[in-house]
Amino acid sequence: MSYLPSKDKKESYVRELFNNISKGYDRTNRMMSLGRDEKWRRTVVKRARVKPGQHVLDVCCGTAKLSMQLAMAVGSQGKVTGLDFSEKMIEIGLENIVDHPQRGQIELMQGNAMDLPFEDEQFDAVTVAWGLRNVPELEVALREMIRVLKPGGKLVSLDMSKPTAPVFKQAYWVYFEKIVPIMGQVGAGKSDAYRYFYESAKHFPDAPKLTQLFAENGLRDARYTNLMGGTLAIVEGRK
Template sequence: MDKQTTHFGYEEVPVEEKAGRVEQVFDSVARRYDIMNDLMSMGVHRFWKRVVMERSGVRRGHTVLDLAGGTGDLTAKFVERVGPTGRVVLADINASMLQVGRDRLMDRGIGAQVEIVQADAQALPFPDNTFDCITIAFGLRNVTDKDAALASMTRVLKPGGRLLILEFSKPVNAVFEKVYDQYSFHVLPRIGKWVANDADSYRYLAESIRMHPDQPTLKAMMENAGLERVEYTNMTGGVVALHRGIKF
């Protein structure tokens, strides 16, 4: 793969095409995204996100960026944590996902407390040293230039601020990995076809997980971006990993 191309799942595509291809995927799945998350993970994604909240260190008065926050489930939890003196920004590059997030936050009665921003993780439109905490859950693998995104996130963190990346990763057990592969490439697209009438998008999502950096590689990328005390926690046998780093 040269500098002019990148991965879209297992396919090699021109760099300038990836963002548009990813946008098409999430335009297609936006309205069924939360239902699919429950079905795909058998509800376990809710546990993974609870761990994010526990490790975030967010408290009243903090400023939080929920990046690639889509339908806003983490955003809603952060609104409760920061209280009326805090600030929560829901950002996503995809307008369809943001619309779903906006609608659901309004339904919960907290839409007015959230700033909603359409933004590219590779070039965040915020001043330096803005946020006490940034989370990106299941979004980094879809970013074309992950190093640029990590640098951008580090830039807008306050000194002492935390970046938490929740992402599908590499299972630590070889037998479990084979079962997981069978599920991802055979069962998942069928669920996508049944629920969202879109097998191809969920096949891409499975492929994008396999192309994402493994746990030690992502840890090194975060350190290269300037974060310190970087650590990761495997969950569900490494199917998902939570990486956390601090800006000093």
Template sequence: MEQMDKHRREDFVQELFGSIAKRYDLLNAVFTLNQDSYWRNFAVNKANIKTGQSILDICCGTGKLSIALAEKAGLQGQIVGLDFSENMLRQAEDNIKKTPYSQRITLMQGNALHLPFPDHSFDCTTIGFGLRNVADIPKTLSEMYRVTKSGGTVLSVELSKPSAPILKQLYFLYFEHLLPLIGNLGFHKNQPYYNLPASLRTLPEHSVIQNIFLQVGLKQITSYQLTGGIAAVHLGIK
């Protein structure tokens, strides 16, 4: 039954993000007041990426984090962006073509729970705003750990839950009511943005994710809460 639930969730998430791919970047910027760019750049700057490193960006979506990683890794760096939504990958391809990094970013379709790479393949493995949508967070982080080289970094940047009571209430009011209302404009059926708040409700607390990093074998865990706890960055070393 658990496996069936995971498959259903994967199918649902794939259909959901396939339907919003074209407007995903614009609405992310609007909904976060462009803070998503700050969160991504903060995470990349904390990842200790060196020139020429190989990096895997899973759940790469429209490629924004992959692009930031490519900029940090320099001319000899190689980035692989993996996502299981074909429409999101198409959007990522369009975004990457507008940058100087198209020769250094390879896009491929794949599943975060079963990464198609040998052990110890990458210097750094990242996931940006995708952890809350995977069917199994510990399995995803375990796979990220597996394909990362010894001494390499595993990084997640994700939405989080503010701890201050008033901010938390305002945040969920916004996320569960105003965001879906705006996001679903133009959709006549299957209004996808009404399904997104559930992914945040079920996302483990910041401290729980930190513990999962430890459980999969990562060391020297560092975490940061950004913008009043609305987003969080977690890093661990293999």
């Protein structure tokens, strides 16, 4: 049975999926990443070269975990706009930022990554964590993020990739296919959702291919950094 929806149904499918797992999403992420997800988000902030006073867009912001890291970097004079099309994820995000020291600098809103509701060249940096894999049209979303990015600003993505080391890569895909859905059932009560994550990761471009897409869509200095043995990667480029 395939858990990967057709392109024309992907938007509604993914939105419903994230609405259903929103309450347990952060807990399951911690389990899946072995507690390293916060460190990876901090690396995204560093790679985006976020500075105090800047305005940063966090696309597919989910429960605002990366948005909160970005808010610490922009400081009291800056702003972070987090956008996600799952209203339930935004609700959890609003709960998460209540006690955050820079909560006044964070705005969360519902919106579509493929049709961003912003003017051209509005943001100093754009980030997206575990989001590009879930959009129906990857290059449409990329072009939208580039459109709203100021010249000189960086687009930085954190997402799954594909390990290449023999034995390790086979073990990884077995883990992702068999163990991760069990974690999804324990953490979020939705094993089927995490079977979708496995299939979407299998079909998502690996880091070299995604880096190539960044360059082909006009970003300079496109590069990638593998994490966790190449199971995921940070891909970046400058407008």
